Amino acid sequence: MRSITRDVSDLVNRSLDAHVRVAVTGLSTAGKTAFITSLVNQLLNSSTHDNLPLLNVAREGRLIGAKRVPQKNLLVPRFAYDEAMEQLSGETPAWPTPTRDVSEIRLAVKYRPKSKTRQLLSKTSTLHIDIVDYPGEWLLDLPLLEQDYFSWSESQLAALSGQRSVLAEGWLECVDQLDLDAPANEAKLQAISEAYTQYLLDCKDAGYHWVQPGRFVLPGDLKGAPVLQFFPIKKHDLDSVVKGSNLEMLLSRYKEYQTSVVKRFYKDYFSSFDRQIVLVDCLTPLNSGRESFQDMRFAIEQIMQSYRYGRSSLLSRLFAPKIDKVLFAATKADHVTPEQHPPLVSLLQKMVHKVWQQAAYEHIDMQCMSIASIEATNAGHVYADGKMQSVLKGATMQGDRITVFPGSVPKSLPDVSFWHENQFDFAAFRPQQLDDHQPLPHIRMDKVIDYVLGDKLR
Ligand SMILES: Nc1nc2c(ncn2[C@@H]2O[C@H](COP(=O)(O)OP(=O)(O)OP(=O)(O)O)[C@@H](O)[C@H]2O)c(=O)[nH]1
Ligand SMILES: [Mg+2]
Incomplete structure (x- = not known):
């Protein structure tokens, strides 16, 4: 019972x-x-x-x-x-x-x-x-599902302003030298893809966050796979894709990226x-x-x-x-x-x-x-300039004890003048x-x- x-x-x-x-x-x-x-x-x-x-x-x-x-x-x-x-x-x-x-x-x-x-x-x-x-970077790929290879290429080239355009010089030169209609040359496409990936990594290092395609910078288990070997191209006529050409290979890799990388992530995870x-x-x-x-x-x-x-x-x-x-x-x-x-x-x-x-x-x-x-850190107060001041105490990454007031956070999106007037200094701290x-x-x-x-x- x-x-x-x-x-x-x-x-x-x-x-x-x-x-x-x-x-x-x-x-x-x-x-x-x-x-x-x-x-x-x-x-x-x-x-x-x-x-x-x-x-x-x-x-x-x-x-x-x-x-x-x-x-x-x-x-x-x-x-x-x-x-x-x-x-x-x-x-x-x-x-x-x-x-x-x-x-x-x-x-x-x-x-x-x-x-x-x-x-x-x-x-x-x-x-x-x-x-x-x-990685949040993978979510940056969502718009790719609605773009074909040519419109995606256009959006990538349109984003080349400021420091990005300087960083992009290397791969843009390689793209210029590529004959899109010539028979597909995998080694060449790989070399240009590597230059393009390096540009994306350099963008990340320079502090940019919108870096797309997301898998190029964080490939996970796809590192080195041909599906990550394509890059944006300059104008080309859609109707004249030569069979077996570099362009045809780039088009099929882009399509594969959309299907087996981006779509798969959304469907499986x-x-x-x-x-x-x-x-x-x-x-x-x-x-x-x-x-x-x-x-x-x-x-x-x-x-x-x-x-x-x-x-x-x-x-x-x-x-x-x-x-x-x-x-x-x-x-x-x-x-x-x-x-x-x-x-x-x-x-x-x-x-x-x-x-x-x-x-x-x-x-x-x-x-x-x-x-x-x-x-x-530990928050506390110190008496300075005749008033109580809010401060943080912690250890720097090198282990030195410091007491700081790192600055004020703006409560709305900062405008241009804000960047001139304000000095931020948020130090990195070692865990306690x-x-x-x-x-x-x-x-x-x-x-x-x-x-x-x-x-x-x-
Ligand atoms: N002071 C402080 N620093 C933090 C805290 N969380 C993260 N950090 C700092 O931010 C760094 C990155 O944190 P992670 O947790 O590795 O960030 P992540 O998003 O996993 O980064 P990736 O794995 O590189 O994508 C750490 O090494 C710390 O220096 C926190 O709660 N307090
Ligand atoms: Mg992490």
Whole structure:
């Protein structure tokens, strides 16, 4: 009899258990690896520490604990949590190594349900969470699906202004020398593609964020594959493509890129996500100046196109997207003093405003927050020039202790005069030394978890 009761209870339990796929993205160095490391660390520590006061399920005493479980998707590399923690907790704490590809990790979170009906069915429930890390650069490729090779080439050439045009000189010269109608020469096409890829990498190094095609700079497992060997060309007549020519090969590679790289990503990954976190580092571009900031803003606008899926949108025509909540988080908030956090959120809101309105219309819930996944500084006050001044204390990457006021964050999109008048100096900090078995110090990770997962933990 008892075993039947247990069987029934197991069955009910299983049907109550839920599963959610949370995707984390952002342009490179936005803070994805630090964020996921902290997210996992906070949940794993939730049973033994009071580290998530703003998370309702924890505050209400219903959160039992979390553990790691083997991921279900065996084709995707594992997120390197242990390696990241090892680096952060070393004698000289270091930031986790930059990553280049998609990866994932799975957690099981056990909790006591809140609703009376659910309580009657089972005392505890488990939420399985897949957390997926993928480069935001891949989302910059969405417009490629609606462009043919010639219009894409045109858009690439049209973007060659400012420093980009200087960086592009090398590959443009190679393209000039290529006879598009000559028989296909794979070695030649490879050499020009390499020069073009180098130009894209140089753009990234120069602080540009809108760098497309995204896979050229972050190829993942496609490194060296011919599908990444094409480049924009100057005008050519569409009707006169010679069979077996260089042009024909370029056209077919572009098509293959659209189908097996861009479309495949949206169909295989993007379509499986339930919730999306987009991390944005607003502070580094503010540090780097106007061109870098404008470019980042443009890239974020492009990224947001992937969340505009009205019924007639490109993505809805490809598959049924199911992301119903998107969180935009301004990362590294510990780089500025606490009273700068509201302007930082306001700045991010202004950046995403246009698409936000549209998303609300399509019933996708969006939020903006400022966070520090791993807090590397301590905020305090000093008395200077006859008044109290808000400051940050931390260690530089070289390990020197410093006390600084890094500057004010503009609460709306900065105009031209702003760049003349303001001096930003957001220094990079080394992670703080961790006390044994203490969770990673953070700012508002609990608020993030509550927004993204709170409704699944009721
Ligand atoms: N102070 C502070 N710095 C951070 C925080 N998160 C990230 N950083 C800094 O930003 C750098 C990049 O963070 P990552 O987490 O590696 O960023 P990513 O988006 O995974 O970058 P890629 O893997 O290169 O795409 C780190 O090396 C840190 O220097 C944070 O919460 N606080
Ligand atoms: Mg990373």
